[in-house]
Amino acid sequence: MGWLIRCESAAARRYQRRAAISMLFYLLTLWRCVELSKHTHLTGWGLYALALLPAIPVLVTLGAMGRYLQEETDEYLRVQMVRSLLGGTAALLVVIVVSDFLQTLAHVGAYPPFTLFLVFMVVFGLTQCVQKLMNRVKDDE
Amino acid sequence: MNNRLKVLRAELNWSQAYLAEKLEVSRQSVNAIETGKYDPSLPLAFKIAKLFGKRIEEIFQESE
Numbered sequence: 204m205g206w207l208i209r210c211e212s213a214a215a216r217r218y219q220r221r222a223a224i225s226m227l228f229y230l231l232t233l234w235r236c237v238e239l240s241k242h243t244h245l246t247g248w249g250l251y252a253l254a255l256l257p258a259i260p261v262l263v264t265l266g267a268m269g270r271y272l273q274e275e276t277d278e279y280l281r282v283q284m285v286r287s288l289l290g291g292t293a294a295l296l297v298v299i300v301v302s303d304f305l306q307t308l309a310h311v312g313a314y315p316p317f318t319l320f321l322v323f324m325v326v327f328g329l330t331q332c333v334q335k336l337m338n339r340v341k342d343d344e
Numbered sequence: 345m346n347n348r349l350k351v352l353r354a355e356l357n358w359s360q361a362y363l364a365e366k367l368e369v370s371r372q373s374v375n376a377i378e379t380g381k382y383d384p385s386l387p388l389a390f391k392i393a394k395l396f397g398k399r400i401e402e403i404f405q406e407s408e
Contacts, residue, residue, distance in 0.1 A: 211371075276369075277370050278384070279369065279370065279376050279377075279382050280370055280372070282382065335372075337381075338375055338376055
């Protein structure tokens with residue numbers, strides 16, 4: 204399994220560290236904001252401001268991806284990152300379109316809360332894994 | 345695009361890892377170029393050609 208998490212470059216190592224920290228901040232911020240909202244029963248602008256807080260680490264995570272694309276000198280690794288971003292974005296848009304359609308025309312409930320970013324990140328990660336699997340090299344080659 | 349990278353590397357008895365180190369790219373990149381999954385940019389193609397002491401067209405050929 205080492206090949207799955209092994210970093211191919213210094214830029215990739217920096218990206219993984221930044222992304223891990225921002226994801227951890229996302230989970231902590233989301234958890235704290237939900238708890239705060241339940242206990243304080245905020246409404247109006249206060250609630251809007253609270254809702255914006257978990258979006259900050261999301262932007263930081265995407266910023267880390269953008270910075271990786273700037274710092275990575277290996278063009279093939281850059282292509283892999285772009286493909287993964289496309290995979291994640293495609294999954295996200297499919298979920299939104301299908302969900303909106305069902306909500307509007309079939310009056311079926313929406314997706315569970317806080318799942319969209321998770322969907323993006325899971326498919327983004329899976330696309331990375333599939334690419335690494337497809338391009339796996341034997342040690343004796 | 346076809347290329348003779350694997351043949352040239354084998355002639356010099358270089359591993360993919362060694363070639364990757366020489367080109368300052370990842371081993372995945374070398375593997376992807378050799379297997380035709382990825383066509384390198386012009387700067388990288390020049391770098392490969394310079395390393396093997398050949399012209400670009402001696403290494404990379406247009407697919408028929």
